[in-house]
Amino acid sequence: MLLKLLFIFIMAVQLSAVERIIALSPAANEMIFALGEGDKVVGNTSYCNTPKEARSVTKVGGYFSPSLEKIVTLSPDLVIMQDNNPPLTQKLIQLGIKTIVIKIDTIDSIKKAFFTIAKPLHAEAKAAVITKKIDKSLMGLRGIVQHKKILIVIGSPTDLSKEIYVAGQNLYFDDIIQASGNVNALQSSRKGQPVLNLEKILKTNPDIVIVLAPLMKERHLTREMILSPWRDLPINAVKTHSVFIQEGDYAGIPSDRIVLFIDDFGKILRESKH
Numbered sequence: 001m002l003l004k005l006l007f008i009f010i011m012a013v014q015l016s017a018v019e020r021i022i023a024l025s026p027a028a029n030e031m032i033f034a035l036g037e038g039d040k041v042v043g044n045t046s047y048c049n050t051p052k053e054a055r056s057v058t059k060v061g062g063y064f065s066p067s068l069e070k071i072v073t074l075s076p077d078l079v080i081m082q083d084n085n086p087p088l089t090q091k092l093i094q095l096g097i098k099t100i101v102i103k104i105d106t107i108d109s110i111k112k113a114f115f116t117i118a119k120p121l122h123a124e125a126k127a128a129v130i131t132k133k134i135d136k137s138l139m140g141l142r143g144i145v146q147h148k149k150i151l152i153v154i155g156s157p158t159d160l161s162k163e164i165y166v167a168g169q170n171l172y173f174d175d176i177i178q179a180s181g182n183v184n185a186l187q188s189s190r191k192g193q194p195v196l197n198l199e200k201i202l203k204t205n206p207d208i209v210i211v212l213a214p215l216m217k218e219r220h221l222t223r224e225m226i227l228s229p230w231r232d233l234p235i236n237a238v239k240t241h242s243v244f245i246q247e248g249d250y251a252g253i254p255s256d257r258i259v260l261f262i263d264d265f266g267k268i269l270r271e272s273k274h
Helices: 002-014 026-034 052-056 068-073 086-094 107-121 124-139 172-179 198-204 223-230 258-272
Strands: 021-023 041-044 078-082 099-102 149-154 164-166 208-212 243-246
Touching: 021 026, 026 041, 026 052, 026 078, 026 099, 026 107, 068 086, 078 086, 086 099, 099 107, 107 124, 107 172, 124 172, 124 258, 149 172, 149 198, 172 258, 208 223, 208 258, 223 243, 243 258
Parallel strands: 021 041, 021 078, 078 099, 149 208, 208 243
Antiparallel strands: 149 164
16 A cells, blocks of 8 residues: 555656655765755755755754654655655655655665656756766776675674674675676675674685775774784685775765765775785
8 A cells, every 4th residue: 555655646746846855864865966956955864964065954853763743844845765664654645745765775776766766856867877877887897806705894893703794685785796796705695684793704704805984983993993803814805915994984875976885896806906
């Protein structure tokens, strides 16, 4: 029933002018701005900090806990959100607020989301430019190194005896690894967030480790603090000095800035050859 209601509201959005948009995730917010429609954003979350113009937009709460009251007060023509809060989606629709829900787990779904958002904004041409740029960036990864097992670690752990969060095969990280001609060191069909322990890290024996550390400075961590726990591990990545840190926050925000992470990924692959 909810899917049917969503279809009806998306069709209604496409038939009417959109002037007041609320973005309920950093990715949705960045996509709107990337499409050249940022001046229509009247509300977003407290985590929507890019581009800088988004910081002065009225905040409606956090990513997981936006205020329905604040949303309604802003009288939006359109709310754009991710598929992480079905109860809120249903409430918005019941209130007659036009709502678009995007899924951005994979590269294909990210590109599709751009066109889904672009359609009611009549910005399809811009969406095409952005998605082609993503494809071009992915093509640029081919042939740098191949057939390597790559492990992407999330959260910059400084103690590997505790839980280690990694990128599984259900996210865009895996698409990027595959596009480069390499494989995800973690071969698992698990849909949830994969969590490994030290024993499993040793078993996967990755050739390249990439630690995502967007909050490194906020947590007062140094590169040495992040890299030192890996140095004594008997894995290929350590033997070939192929444990790397990626600091950009854009790694975890799948928008047009995904090309920045793809470029970082390419640089890491090139560095791993030396």
